[in-house]
């Protein structure tokens with residue numbers, strides 16, 4: 240029932256991960272009709288382990304008989320039509336198993352007309368005195384942090400403490416859905432992943448779409464044996480049960496292999512969402528199997544949502560302040576051109592302002608063409624290449640500027656210097672093309688970290704291709720080859736200050752023209 244084509248490394252975005260037909264073994268799944276008796280129409284094969292009743296005994300029987308009519312009525316009164324995991328309904332159930340009462344923490348929701356119950360054994364940590372303390376310290380830490388990176392760090396540390404996991408990362412997506420670890424809390428001795436980059440394909444599109452609805456997932460034991468749901472097809476739709484909002488859903492075998500090859504034993508992942516967009520995830524690894532109670536899962540989910548919101552506001556503020564700072568810096572550069580009477584002074588002051596000029600645009604190199612001189616700062620292509628490039632960029636400007644984060648792909652001659660200049664940002668300083676500034680950024684590959692041991696991480700297998708973080712880094716390399724980190728909005732906005740030079744120049748040119756005309 241899955242698809243016609245086998246799923247492999249090249250088409251993982253086609254895998255229908257919401258209908259695996261299987262769950263993880265740490266709970267039992269029951270699907271029943273939404274009637275007073277609640278005829279059970281599907282269940283997971285492991286029902287005997289937890290409920291003391293085989294699938295044969297359960298299928299066709301009444302859910303109300305199993306959980307009690309009172310609990311059944313309670314369920315039927317609730318709104319079980321969840322759009323996202325935040326709407327899931329929780330209830331405590333007591334069921335007699337082999338003559339003894341057993342308590343279950345149960346999640347209920349409706350899936351395509353059927354009532355889905357997922358039962359997990361109640362843990363003894365249900366009452367949490369610590370929860371409020373955790374929430375309070377978390378609020379305080381976030382409020383005290385100076386920027387989004389320290390806020391992310393505080394979040395990673397807090398989630399690590401609550402979960403008792405070995406490693407907690409804040410993973411952020413870029414515009415192309417490549418990811419980067421921006422904060423990390425980990426046990427000492429573990430190799431750091433902070434700053435590492437991963438390709439978009441590591442978390443394929445359908446998974447990201449699913450995580451917009453299902454905000455927290457856990458794999459209790461990466462080496463688990465999936466448990467089948469029987470019968471395969473749900474009676475109302477004639478298709479496999481839709482497990483999009485299930486908490487026990489069995490995860491993609493490809494992803495399991497990936498985690499396996501990373502040496503991970505258990506994971507928790509929490510979606511970070513703002514404005515209906517998945518912008519990142521809190522990704523947690525434990526190096527042995529680890530069960531996390533519903534109480535802790537819900538607490539982490541709540542902290543994740545709070546953190547996401549807080550971080551977004553902070554980002555707005557950071558960007559606003561960064562823009563103000565950049566505008567001030569840009570106007571200082573502009574004044575060098577406008578405020579100095581002799582070209583000699585301008586050149587001298589530019590050389591003295593090298594750091595300011597490069598920092599303004601977070602560049603590793605810059606070239607200034609002024610008064611027929613080409614001045615070079617930091618790491619740049621050779622002067623001849625710069626003149627050729629300036630001609631090309633000058634021809635492409637709109638509003639006196641042009642920018643690219645993939646220069647050699649747009650302008651092939653730049654291949655020879657793409658290490659130094661895959662990003663280029665041009666601003667004209669006069670209406671013609673004689674006076675300009677170009678800033679350069681290096682190819683991303685030249686600067687990013689990959690601390691993993693390549694030899695260890697490449698998994699050779701009879702099939703040839705195996706999933707591993709190292710393989711995925713290679714894929715990421717291909718994706719980002721010949722590109723630089725893109726120019727930020729606040730950097731581009733700061734260019735307006737420099738445009739003032741052009742305007743000023745234009746005015747004086749006009750003045751001169753007028754004077755000459757007299």
Ligand code: BLA
Pocket residue numbers: 247248249250251252254256408418420432437440441442443446456457489490491493494497506507508520522706711
């Ligand atoms: C899912 N891949 C995921 C998830 C993460 C990652 C966090 C979410 C699932 C979860 O809760 O664990 C990736 N995990 C990472 C990365 C880091 C990490 C990058 O810790 C870095 C530190 N994955 C691949 C390739 C394919 C693939 C090549 O690398 C496809 C061929 C598939 N990843 C894949 C699929 C899922 C996934 C299908 C969905 C799993 C599911 O929810 O069923």
